[in-house]
Amino acid sequence: YHLKYNRDPRGVRKLEFFLDPNDLNLLKKTIPNYSYDSIKIAILELIEIYKSLRSSIFPSEININKKAESLATDYLNSLS
Numbered sequence: 001y002h003l004k005y006n007r008d009p010r011g012v013r014k015l016e017f018f019l020d021p022n023d024l025n026l027l028k029k030t031i032p033n034y035s036y037d038s039i040k041i042a043i044l045e046l047i048e049i050y051k052s053l054r055s056s057i058f059p060s061e062i063n064i065n066k067k068a069e070s071l072a073t074d075y076l077n078s079l080s
Contacts, residue, residue: 005080040079 016024026049032042054064 013073043076046074047076 012013015027019027029045030042032038041065051069054062
């Protein structure tokens with residue numbers, strides 16, 4: 001998120017002071033409890049955040065391997 005908001009990447013302390021409330025809520029969804037399902041959901045949320053940031057930060061010339069991305073997320077979703 002630091003790059004999205006043109007800030008120096010210095011960790012996550014004090015993000016609540018400059019993040020949009022929607023972005024902060026998305027980030028909060030990545031905090032799991034101690035259950036397997038919660039950890040899996042948090043990882044899937046992180047993937048979605050990454051994809052969103054990737055599309056807004058990376059130049060369009062970056063070649064994204066959609067097949068590898070799909071295989072990885074499909075595998076994660078198949079785990080029970």
